[in-house]
Each structure stands twice: as structure tokens, then as C-alpha cells.
Amino acid sequence: MRQALEDIKIIDLSRVFAGPAGSMVLGDLGADVIRVEAPQGTDSIREWSPYVNNESTYYLSANRNKRAITINLKSETGKKIFYEIVKTADVVLENFKTGTMDRLGLGYAALQKINPKIIMCSVTGYGQTGPFAQEPGFDPVLQAVGGLMDVTGDPDGEATRVGLPVVDIMSSLYTAISILSAIRARDLYGEGQQIDISLLDVQVSSLANVASSYLMKGHLSQRMGNNHNNIVPYQVFHCKDKPLMVACGNDNQFSTFCEVLGRPEWSKDEKFRTNANRVENRDELSEKIKTIMVTKNAEEWFDLLSEKSVPSGPVNNIKEVFEHPQVKARQMVEEVPHPTLGKVKLVRNPLRFSKMATSVQNHPPLLGEHTIQYLQEELGLSLEEIQRLKKEGAI
Known part of the structure; x- marks a missing residue:
């Protein structure tokens, strides 16, 4: 069955959840998502328990439908390899601290010279501008700063974070939406662009009626536990x-x-x-x-x-x-082969199309699992050249 993004190549440098979950959505829609990490690994989510045979279940939840390669972006040779990959890519997704990509010589201005139609999406805690742009962004911190915790919890209890990383989850969806929009704009106007996703912006936008009540009436919503501020029962x-x-x-x-x-x-x-x-x-x-x-x-x-x-x-x-019978009927769990775990059970993408597929095509990849295959097939490198690059520490 056809998929909407079969001709789209995404280079994913992101880590933890918001960025990877966003690229996973695009991978579910058929995009060729190339996950790039340093040779020793970049993503701390691999260290988050619980584990299944040394594989983090947290990592597995955000990385299906991707291939994985390793490149040392701090080495000159590694950068040259990355530049070659960018030449044929549609999107580069990253969530390093603001300014990191520029310092590495891999910022939007540099990549645009290599590929004028490239789309670069940067996901950070506070965005690329403003007095807090250099602050690290983690979901519970953004729940606190962005007001979500203040309206969550019992009236007489303390402010409470939501039990899931909802700011990360919402940001992953905005990441996917923004990239799809930029691809559409590029197809219409022939130009790539830079996207600036801020977790704080996403959280503030999610305040919905709570924000409207304050902005229009000066009303400060209170914690109501499992009750609703404005509707009873x-x-x-x-x-x-x-x-x-x-x-x-x-x-x-x-x-x-x-x-x-x-x-x-x-x-x-x-x-x-x-x-x-x-x-x-x-x-x-x-x-x-x-x-x-x-x-x-x-x-x-x-x-x-x-x-x-x-x-x-x-x-x-x-x-x-x-x-739940409805969850089973909607087949929300899919079992897929995995190279070290035999099979893994993953939650399916909730999108359903009459003429497109969103099934799991690829397991969440191991660190650098596809490096050799990718460099051979996409860049035409020989095994001897790849071994040399490994010895140099470039991949």
C-alpha cells in the first residue's frame, strides 16, 4: 500500500523524546528517517529503564520506522560525510542546545549552501530567541514553567505534573506538522526554510480555555483535582x-x-x-x-x-x-521482529487511512545498525573506505 512520504528523506539528529517521536510519526507515513548518533551513542534515553535484554523500553517507544547510522560530527571527516548526506536530504531534525549546530558548522546557513531546498527543524526547550534560549528544556520543567502543573492536582494539594511527558508528546506532533507544512511550502515555492519549535511555546499554546479565561477575563484557573473549573458534573x-x-x-x-x-x-x-x-x-x-x-x-x-x-x-x-475490547479491535498493538529481542510489541500509530499504510515497517534500530549498509548504498563507499573511517573515529 502506498505511503504519503515515500520520497522524503529525513536526517534525524534528535535525542530523548520530542524530536525522535516527531520523526517517528513521519517514518510511520513512509519517510526514510536516518537516525544519526555519535559512534559511542548520543541519546541518553537508551539509559532509561525499564529494560528488555539491555534495550530501553523508553527508547523503543519513540524510534520505530528508522534506520540508524553513526557519524562523529566533531571530526572534519565526519562533517564531510554529513554534508554528502544532506545533499540528497529533504529535512534535518535536531534538538541540540541552541547554537550547537552553528558552532559545529552544521547550522541552517551552512546546510542551505549545500542544499538550498533543505528544511531544518530545531526543537529546544525555550526556542532559538529570547533571554532563556540557552536554558535546557525537559518536560517536567516545561510543565512547571508553562503553567500546566499549576492547574493540575487536588485543590488542597501541591501542583502536580501530568504522569506522561505531555509537553514532549505535543511538541513531537507540532514537529511533524511543521515539517509537513514546510515540505508543502517547498513544493509550492521551491525554497527550504528553518523551523523553530519551542517546548515552552507548545505548552503555552496548550493552555487553551485556561489561557483564554485569563486573557479575556483575568480569571486564574484553580487546581480542581478530577473536577472541571467550568463544567459540573x-x-x-x-x-x-x-x-x-x-x-x-x-x-x-x-x-x-x-x-x-x-x-x-x-x-x-x-x-x-x-x-x-x-x-x-x-x-x-x-x-x-x-x-x-x-x-x-x-x-x-x-x-x-x-x-x-x-x-x-x-x-x-x-x-x-x-x-480493552475497543483497543484490541483497533489493533493498537503491533508485534515486529527485532534483531536482539526476537519480537517487540509497539503501540501503533493512531492514524487510519483508506488508501495509505501506517504500519510498522522497521523495528527501533540499534545504535549504528545501518551504518555500513547506508554508506555503501547511499554514498557508494567501499568496505575498505568504511573500515578506514571507523579507525579514524569518523563513524
Whole structure:
């Protein structure tokens, strides 16, 4: 089956998660992603546990559908090899500290001279400009600085980070979107360009209604635990066996919810009739609902609410997620061969097309796994030349 980016070559110098996960999305869409690391390794994510036979499961989660080569970009010979690769590439993706690529002689201005149509995407914590441009950027730090932690957690508890690297994940998607947009612009206008992705920018843009409430009204959103600042009931309720999330997004859904609970009169009560009333009387309504929800198991409530189209769902642990019948039906786990692990189970790309494939074509590569093959096939080097380059420390 065809893939959208079959003719696109991406040189990926990025490390950890935001950059690699972004290039992985493009690899899923058919791009030839060449992962470049130093001969001794560049990516600290390989050291992050848990491991399967010395392979980091964290690394495996962000690097499928890529080939891997090693080049010493600090050596002159290594730089020359990199320049040769750039001549036929469409994109260079990097997430070194701001200014590092320029100091190496590999910045956008230098690469543009080699390939005028090259697209260079730089992913950093704070961006290429501004007083914090030199600061290192790590997901939990950006969750803190960018306001996400301040609106996450219990009202009386401390600010809490989200349990997943959501700033990295969102940044990886913006990375993929920006590269696709730059490729489209190059196809239209014949020019490459430089892309500046800042994790802080991404986090600030994700504040959504919280940002709008402040910018338009000066309203500072508060931590609400599993509740919602502006909608009631939109929260977790404890059932007989486990918690259930209920999200009544409008008055009609609330009215139906009340019917399922056996309390239709609540939807006509002036204290609860409209969402504004319910927000004002949040505590009283929540206590009333809690006393009823604990009388049944979460799945029992889900079945009743689902039948009436009231949004709800049990709070599943990760084991339960992958045992969920819908997750299984959507085939969200794919097992692929791996050179040292036999087979690995990976989460599939969620994109579904009628005429394109997004399946896993290549396992997450070992460090430098494709160096010899790539230099032979793409640059036409002989085995003798490659061995010489290894001895020099260039690859």
C-alpha cells in the first residue's frame, strides 16, 4: 500500500523524546528517517529503564520506522560525510542546545549552501530567541514553567505534573506538522526554510480555555483535582469497585444523567437546572451524586449511561487499557521482529487511512545498525573506505 512520504528523506539528529517521536510519526507515513548518533551513542534515553535484554523500553517507544547510522560530527571527516548526506536530504531534525549546530558548522546557513531546498527543524526547550534560549528544556520543567502543573492536582494539594511527558508528546506532533507544512511550502515555492519549535511555546499554546479565561477575563484557573473549573458534573466518582469518569457537557446530558440515577427531579431544581447553577452549587450536587454512584460497579454504571449516550468511562490501569475490547479491535498493538529481542510489541500509530499504510515497517534500530549498509548504498563507499573511517573515529 502506498505511503504519503515515500520520497522524503529525513536526517534525524534528535535525542530523548520530542524530536525522535516527531520523526517517528513521519517514518510511520513512509519517510526514510536516518537516525544519526555519535559512534559511542548520543541519546541518553537508551539509559532509561525499564529494560528488555539491555534495550530501553523508553527508547523503543519513540524510534520505530528508522534506520540508524553513526557519524562523529566533531571530526572534519565526519562533517564531510554529513554534508554528502544532506545533499540528497529533504529535512534535518535536531534538538541540540541552541547554537550547537552553528558552532559545529552544521547550522541552517551552512546546510542551505549545500542544499538550498533543505528544511531544518530545531526543537529546544525555550526556542532559538529570547533571554532563556540557552536554558535546557525537559518536560517536567516545561510543565512547571508553562503553567500546566499549576492547574493540575487536588485543590488542597501541591501542583502536580501530568504522569506522561505531555509537553514532549505535543511538541513531537507540532514537529511533524511543521515539517509537513514546510515540505508543502517547498513544493509550492521551491525554497527550504528553518523551523523553530519551542517546548515552552507548545505548552503555552496548550493552555487553551485556561489561557483564554485569563486573557479575556483575568480569571486564574484553580487546581480542581478530577473536577472541571467550568463544567459540573465533569469529574470522577467512586463506584462500588473502582472510579468512573462522568462528563456531562451540557444540560441535556445532565438531565439524562439524573434519569439514570433515578433522580429526574434534580434537573428541574433551580440549584442544578443549568450548568451555571451547578457550578455555583458544585459541592452539594457532587455529594448527592456520590451517595448513589457507590451503589453499583463502574461497568454497571457505564452500561446504563452508555445506553443513554451520557459520556462516561472507568478509570483503567494500563493493563486494563490494553485488554480493552475497543483497543484490541483497533489493533493498537503491533508485534515486529527485532534483531536482539526476537519480537517487540509497539503501540501503533493512531492514524487510519483508506488508501495509505501506517504500519510498522522497521523495528527501533540499534545504535549504528545501518551504518555500513547506508554508506555503501547511499554514498557508494567501499568496505575498505568504511573500515578506514571507523579507525579514524569518523563513524
